[in-house]
Amino acid sequence: MTQTIFDGNVSPMVVKKDWGTLRICYVGKFAVQIIDVLPNEALSLQVHLQKDEVYVTFEGTGRLEMGMHGEAVHLLSKGVVVHVPHRTVHRLIAEENGITIVEVSTGQITDVVRLDDRYGRQINRDLDVSHYLKILGK
DSSP: OOEESOSSSSOOEEEEETTEEEEEEEESSEEEEEEEEOTTOBOOEEEOSSOOEEEEEEEEEEEEEESTTOOEEEEEOTTOEEEEOTTOOEEEEEEEEEEEEEEEEESOTTOOEEEEOTTOOOOOTTSOHHHHHHHHTO
16 A cells, blocks of 8 residues: 655654654655754664665765674765665764755565664564574574
8 A cells, every 4th residue: 555645735744753853755665754863863773674775865964884783884974875775784873963864765664673772762672683693694
C-alpha cells in the first residue's frame, strides 16, 4: 500500500526525537524522510536488515560512522551523498551547527535494529552482537 504523506498541499508527519526532528514525507515502495539533527547530537547506532538508504546532505555538517566501532567515517556537508546498504551498522552525528539530511530509502521505515543509544532508549537486546554478525555472515 502506498501512503502519500506530503504531496505539496499536505504537511509531512513530524516526529520529535531526542536528537532533533524527523519529517516523514512519503512512504510506499520507497520512503522520503527529512532528518534534522540538533548540534552535537546523534542518532542511535543502528542497522537495517532489509532497508537500504541514501543520505543527501541538505545543510549543515556532520559525519556518518559505519561499522560497529565507526571503522569508516563519511564527512557530511551540503551536497554530499552517501549510500547506506542494508545490514550496514551506522550512526549519523551532527557537528556544532547541526545537520539536515534528506533520506531516500526502500519503504521499510520500521526496519530499525538499535544497537546503542546515548539517550537511554531501549536497544534491541534480543539481537546481541554475535547473533547480528551471524546474520550478516561475518
